[in-house]
Amino acid sequence: MIFIFSKILIFILQPIVWVFVTLLFSLFSKSKIRKKNLLIFAVILLFVFSNRFLAGKVYNFYEAEYPKKKKYDVGILLGGFSKSTQSDEFAVNERGDRLVQTIYLYKTGIINKILISGGSGKLIGSESIEADLTSDYLKKIGIPDTAVIIENKSKNTIENAKYSLVLINNNKPNSSVMVITSAWHIPRSKMIFNKVFNRELDYYPTDFIGKAHYNISDYYLPDAGTLSYWEYILKEWVGLIVDRIRS
Template identity: 50%
Template sequence: MALVTKRSKKRKQYLILSLIFFFFFSNGFIVGKIINSYEAGYPKIQQYDVGIVLGGFSGLNKRNDEIAFSGASDRLFQAIALYKKGIIKQILLSSGSANLIDKEVKEADLALKYLRLIGIPDSAILIENQSRNTIENARYSLALIAKKNPQAKVLVITSAWHIPRAKIIFDRHTKNKIEYYPTNFSRGTEFELGDFIIPNTAALGTWELLFKEWIGLLVDRIRG
């Protein structure tokens, strides 16, 4: 009888812990406050020689062999807007292929075709199509800029949640000051009643994003 009682208590404890765990990680307010504090804010806007657009915003639509944009496509669209406003003089597309199977499809090449399609002149576009990750984004794109204009003022354009990791990596690869422009924020800064009390599966997705970035930070520190 005592053994049954102990097992029953343990089951209740596990159930309570599971409910607490589920409520914490599915709560929109909790993860919202964390992601809002983690994501980078806007820099004081000035003029830049080059805006580096980090990859991960598109792929190849094999049905028509055209570019297919992903949820991070705001990276490219914001770069285009910054160019049109005269804030950046050139757009540097930094992205090769992270696909181990189809290495021939280079994201930067796909994006180049799109920029040409909408009328961006080749003189305003730089291409770095060998990088497979953020470390290589920094290494290859900064090397390209150093050859053309060592004193160039550089703006890195990427997702708001990606900037903390990107900043550590890029700052490690240059002594020049670099600014960072955030795009596609994960969520707004306002909260509704449901965010406090109603479990939300979207919150789990945000946690997944954060954990990937935090693991990426750890791996990047190890790899250098």
């Protein structure tokens, strides 16, 4: 029930939905003053949520920094970075840097094994299991099966942590662990994983959205892609609330 509720809430909290609903109210409003005010409000909403600078500063505050360099027994790669093509082949989405950095960490000897944690997070229907597809891809590029652990049942971050802990305890209890995920996903991941593992883990941030420096256009010109950035961060905040309720 909470899983379904969280999906519905995430949809409702999308900024583009707010703009669309406001425009609908404006369209069907009989009052000229209310119609005008709603239209102005929709424009303001669209400007705020498409402003690259405002979104970037929120991410600058929220995104985690790199951990100190050391070696780990296991790197837990959190899912949500892949998609299927029309021919049902493996491909990465805008969070593909999670996979890229995991391969880098393995190839440079920072992590000894890769634990891929990701099943299907779809509410309706079915899709290919992310962990299985990723494992096949890693094998194709030369990473041996012995270096990969597959966790393909989880649907959310809490299950990522719980199922990963079981696999680690079955393979090598008390392994040194680093969680690899998007920089903006680390605050919630840290809250969950540290509690489930009952110890402090390290976290490796990927696919940063916040910038070190902003262009003049970031301050004034609307950017359609920025709407999705707000969707990501709102999803994280909703997730924090839902996870606290579940725990």
